[in-house]
Amino acid sequence: MKEKEILDHAMHTFIPLLQGSGHWECQENKEMDAYIDLEIPQGHLKFNVEVKQEVREHIFRSLKELNDKYPDFLLVAYRIYPKYRDLLREMRINYLEANGNAFIQTKDHFILIDKFPTLKGAEVETNRAFTKTGLKVFFKLLIDDHNLNINQRELADQAGVALGNIPLVLKGLKTAGLLVNKNKFSYQWVNKEKAIIQWINGYRTTLKNTLYQGRYRLPRDKDWKKVDLPTEKTRWGGESGADLLTNYLRPEKFILFTDLKTNDFIKGTRLMPDPTGEVEVFETFWKLGNEKEGCAPPLLVYADLIINGDKRSLEIAKLIDDRYL
Structure with a gap:
């Protein structure tokens, strides 16, 4: 190797x-x-x-x-x-x-x-669960355990990836010691907390940067809650999402996910591009589920708080973990 x-x-x-x-x-x-x-x-x-x-x-x-x-x-x-x-x-x-x-x-x-068994074999192939595509599938499995029991075609549709990726991602999660077969057609987590940590690391290092769309500035009154969200897939994440989930945080950094192209996003939200703006915009990569209106899924909000890493973010992340994860 x-x-x-x-x-x-x-x-x-x-x-x-x-x-x-x-x-x-x-x-x-x-x-x-x-x-x-x-x-x-x-x-x-x-x-x-x-x-x-x-x-x-x-x-x-x-x-x-x-x-x-x-x-x-x-x-x-x-x-x-x-x-x-x-x-x-x-x-x-x-x-x-x-x-x-x-x-x-x-x-x-x-x-x-000092608790893991010695690896066998000389070669380790790339684990497909931690590629950009694999992390999208991994995310769908984490946010709803029901997805561990659906057929692979439905899972591919839910994650927005090609069907051929699904068995490779499932194999990767099993190789990583995160997933085991419950029966022939369904799975269960070995340790979901560990799986969440590994997904967050993959999101931080592999997926997040590929979703980045740019920075925008808030309106003059800085009231982010007045920003129009023109599509169902335009949703707050990070600190602003955390405030929607907990009503316990005054955001200082803002993350917005959207499915819109730049011109349509500007027209719909009335946010203007600004390299020093308060709002970071990323591409929405998940299909809507039962998350709170206007808010990204709690796992994604939690992930960006963990990535922030400051004491304030980590305290709110724990609240979200306790209430939603």
């Missing part, structure tokens, strides 16, 4: 477990393979990274030398057997395994995850 695939797989598995974000890039210093930057609720972490397919006895000497040379050293490997994870911890060598197991100890942080 190529180093890039190992890094992608490890980061994609690990970041949702910490409810954080992060990225990696190739390392110009040829001695090291890559550089990882992580933002987690407990703070910011940066690492110089060595990537390995598998950890065996013969590489421990070189790992120790790198660990001694680089205080911010991190080993990322596709597969680390339990006895080698124990040895790495004894040697105080930070590691991240592609299945999500990790040991990271710094001056200010301690992370230990």
